[in-house]
Amino acid sequence: MSSMQLGQDERLPLYQRLRDEIAARIAAGDWLPGGVIPTEAELTKTYGIATGTVRKAVDELVNDGLLQRRQGRGTFVRRPNFDSSFMRFFRQETKNSEGVREVPEGRVLALRSEKPSGDVRDALSLAAGEKVIHMERQRLANGRVLFHEDIWLPESRFSTLMTIELSAFDNLLYPFYEEVCEQRIASAHEELVVDVADEKVAGQLCISAGQPIVVIERLASGYDKTPLEYRISRGSADTFRYQIDIA
Amino acid sequence: MSSMQLGQDERLPLYQRLRDEIAARIAAGDWLPGGVIPTEAELTKTYGIATGTVRKAVDELVNDGLLQRRQGRGTFVRRPNFDSSFMRFFRQETKNSEGVREVPEGRVLALRSEKPSGDVRDALSLAAGEKVIHMERQRLANGRVLFHEDIWLPESRFSTLMTIELSAFDNLLYPFYEEVCEQRIASAHEELVVDVADEKVAGQLCISAGQPIVVIERLASGYDKTPLEYRISRGSADTFRYQIDIA
DNA sequence: GAGTGGTCTAGACCACATG
DNA sequence: ATGTGGTCTAGACCACTCA
Numbered sequence: 001m002s003s004m005q006l007g008q009d010e011r012l013p014l015y016q017r018l019r020d021e022i023a024a025r026i027a028a029g030d031w032l033p034g035g036v037i038p039t040e041a042e043l044t045k046t047y048g049i050a051t052g053t054v055r056k057a058v059d060e061l062v063n064d065g066l067l068q069r070r071q072g073r074g075t076f077v078r079r080p081n082f083d084s085s086f087m088r089f090f091r092q093e094t095k096n097s098e099g100v101r102e103v104p105e106g107r108v109l110a111l112r113s114e115k116p117s118g119d120v121r122d123a124l125s126l127a128a129g130e131k132v133i134h135m136e137r138q139r140l141a142n143g144r145v146l147f148h149e150d151i152w153l154p155e156s157r158f159s160t161l162m163t164i165e166l167s168a169f170d171n172l173l174y175p176f177y178e179e180v181c182e183q184r185i186a187s188a189h190e191e192l193v194v195d196v197a198d199e200k201v202a203g204q205l206c207i208s209a210g211q212p213i214v215v216i217e218r219l220a221s222g223y224d225k226t227p228l229e230y231r232i233s234r235g236s237a238d239t240f241r242y243q244i245d246i247a
Numbered sequence: 248m249s250s251m252q253l254g255q256d257e258r259l260p261l262y263q264r265l266r267d268e269i270a271a272r273i274a275a276g277d278w279l280p281g282g283v284i285p286t287e288a289e290l291t292k293t294y295g296i297a298t299g300t301v302r303k304a305v306d307e308l309v310n311d312g313l314l315q316r317r318q319g320r321g322t323f324v325r326r327p328n329f330d331s332s333f334m335r336f337f338r339q340e341t342k343n344s345e346g347v348r349e350v351p352e353g354r355v356l357a358l359r360s361e362k363p364s365g366d367v368r369d370a371l372s373l374a375a376g377e378k379v380i381h382m383e384r385q386r387l388a389n390g391r392v393l394f395h396e397d398i399w400l401p402e403s404r405f406s407t408l409m410t411i412e413l414s415a416f417d418n419l420l421y422p423f424y425e426e427v428c429e430q431r432i433a434s435a436h437e438e439l440v441v442d443v444a445d446e447k448v449a450g451q452l453c454i455s456a457g458q459p460i461v462v463i464e465r466l467a468s469g470y471d472k473t474p475l476e477y478r479i480s481r482g483s484a485d486t487f488r489y490q491i492d493i494a
Numbered sequence: 495g496a497g498t499g500g501t502c503t504a505g506a507c508c509a510c511a512t513g
Numbered sequence: 514a515t516g517t518g519g520t521c522t523a524g525a526c527c528a529c530t531c532a
Contacts, residue, residue: 013501039517050503052299055519063310065494071518072511084493187494194441194459194484212441212459212484237441237459242489246331247312247434260520286498297522302500318499319530 004046014049018057023066026077027224033184036074037067066186080174080185086192086216087139089242090146090235104141106171111135113155113162120152123219123230131155133162138204139233147235148204157183157228174220183228188220194237205236212237251293261296265304270313273324274471280431283321284314313433327421327432333439333463334386336489337393337482351393353418357383360402360409367399370466370477378402380409385451394482395451404430404475421467430475435467441484452483459484
């Protein structure tokens with residue numbers, strides 16, 4: 001036949017069905033982060049729909065941050081960069097010579113397989129009895145601890161991590177997950193609360209107990225919305241400044 | 248002539264010029280918040296451009312939150328509702344019987360005309376010597392103080408406020424500004440930091456000195472981007488929880 | 495039933511990137 | 514020179530709202 005079928009509910013608009021189809025292909029790994037998807041002309045032919053309709057489908061995915069257009073080159077599956085993460089708003093005076101913000105150094109302190117607590121099991125939607133990998137990690141800038149992280153990953157998908165030496169971990173974990181475990185993070189949800197440091201956290205952050213801290217809880221998911229990583233980050237509140245624009 | 252001219256730089260795409268034209272008409276007060284703008288068919292005729300182009304211009308303004316489409320009725324100038332404001336994330340157990348969140352009560356404590364501090368003058372971009380109205384205000388839920396606000400307004404635009412009794416102020420200030428002073432807020436920028444309460448703030452919030460607080464700085468502007476209101480809100484940190492989605 | 499926005503077509507031509 | 518996305522046209526028909 002001359003045109004592929006677009007699945008889904010027949011009552012949905014064409015552009016929504018194509019949008020979901022593209023998202024599904026990315027989730028399935030047919031089109032990988034950093035790679036191109038078929039050209040708009042190809043999509044019109046493949047599915048037998050007009051250019052305007054294809055553009056509207058792609059527009060929506062670009063708005064959602066899943067795709068990225070580059071004129072003259074093609075449309076690419078975007079690697080999320082998490083520019084708006086709370087974590088980026090711990091003030092770090094570390095800029096390189098050109099004034100560009102540097103990625104703070106990441107240092108893995110511990111890595112172990114364990115039975116998840118109820119909170120962790122719920123967050124990652126784990127089956128009963130499923131184990132997790134628990135990573136403890138520091139983020140440092142200029143040798144000073146910016147924040148301390150506890151990270152939990154489902155062992156079923158990340159078991160190869162356990163074979164890695166602690167010093168071999170990269171500053172950026174998500175590309176590392178992709179390389180080592182073939183698990184791709186697509187999006188995340190974060191919650192921020194303020195707390196005061198207890199003795200343990202105070203020691204980790206080199207501050208006094210009772211000082212205010214910022215606690216960031218992150219659940220990161222793959223392109224198919226499966227929860228892949230649960231993370232709690234704690235940093236001293238006095239280095240934190242967050243901003244938004246609203247309308 | 249059969250079609251109005253779209254101003255601006257000839258090199259810009261038509262849809263961008265139309266978008267800016269519509270935004271300018273709203274800023275100028277030709278089309279008021281809550282009211283309709285001309286239909287898409289009218290816009291195509293007025294400016295002599297195709298429907299798809301008009302739709303793209305309107306699409307962008309809808310995405311920016313300036314316009315709102317209602318199928319079968321028309322396209323309206325949106326009143327900003329500030330749903331994503333940090334202020335909405337002070338946990339308040341106040342819900343009405345249907346579980347809908349209620350607007351916390353606002354109580355104006357003081358209102359005076361004064362010479363602005365350097366910070367306030369900078370934030371509002373005031374000319375030298377220009378005076379401000381300083382309002383102190385509490386937000387309460389269930390009789391408990393949620394947060395305390397200091398609000399500064401340029402006296403030149405808001406002088407009629409000084410003639411109002413403190414008890415006559417509404418819970419929502421922005422519709423009140425519109426009614427009393429004909430000043431319309433379109434958008435805002437907010438910054439959040441954590442601090443600890445000093446004696447004065449502790450008294451205002453009924454907490455102990457040294458407890459962590461959340462400090463929210465807001466600069467609100469009109470449809471023409473003029474800064475209209477500068478506000479600092481302080482609330483106890485233990486009732487605050489903020490969340491975002493990132494990609 | 496008249497009028498609104500929502501979806502979709504089947505193109506044309508332009509601007510940009512790359513070999 | 515070729516192929517990509519970016520802009521724009523001139524409609525048609527559908528879905529919804531309201532008098």
